[in-house]
Amino acid sequence: MNNKNNIEKFKSLVSEEKSGWLEKAKKRQENKEWLKHSQKIAVKILRTLRMNKADKTGIGSQKELALALNVSPQQVNKIVKGSENLTLETISNLEQALNISLVFAEEKSSNELSKFEQTISEVEDLMKMYQTEKIEEFYFKHFEFNESYNLIDNYSISNDFQINEPKIDYKKSAPKEIYTNAGENHLKIAS
């Protein structure tokens, strides 16, 4: 079989009709950022509808969802395909109808909040370490190791980073001037 003849025969079979693939590909490429959100929303709606149907609670089909939203079933079908550029109003209506949360901004801010909380907690730990070191430094300077160790153990640090005095009566064994010096270090142990 002559290859040239073969390809010519093949090309003669090619229709004049053009594929819509490239045009769609370009559009999807341009819109890929919001499409990601639309697709996530669609999957969450599909998951909710399926779960509701299985549990026989709430809205369990696209038809029921269309009724609840007062839109056509075709509109709901477009939404669950994940290719709709949804308005905030539509998203809110979907959230209310299905009793779920779809707004990703909320998720983001809660992530940011938890990051912030994590940072605060790390800072707190560092400050506690710093305060503890200060107490240790102070007591190692003035007391025998065992004694100071026990004393440090009895201190507590409140949420506002104030160091609370130990409940035991350690003052009897410590020289008076030390309590006074300790005051400078915010230890609140001066007599």
Added chain:
Amino acid sequence: MKIINTFVPCLYAFKYPENETDELERVFDEWADMEFLYDFFVENEIDIKTSIEEAIKKINNEAIFLRKKLMELAKANPNQLNQLFKNLNNYEYTNQDLSKQKARNRWLRLYAIKIDENNYVITGGAIKLTQLMQDRPHTNQELIKINKCRDYLKDHGVYDTDSFQEIFF
């Protein structure tokens, strides 16, 4: 049955009478359709080790990757389709290819018939979760389509130089 020009040089696609779009456009539409993907993974949950949500995310990422590759090829001159398509039946796959593919664990496939050194015609595509096409009805259906297309070409005096091709990316 029609053969359509895809805009990617030397890449054509079959369009079946029951569908409104050619096979390249149709499979990419399916891979962007969350309802289709959700139902597909519910049906094939046994073949995935992740949640349906994760599986859909994987398809989305793969589709974006494959789309970019094809868009690059649409601009490429001379055509570089040979880089993408590999013959499954004549050991064109090297061990390196296979291990690469295994490591990447890609699920999306395009199937095509090679007309000559440079020209390919797409017969379909699938989400392939199992090793053999015969293992699942939806991939087995793709084998049937390839054979139908080959028969159509033969009926019109066109002979493919190779066995069917599977896209490799």
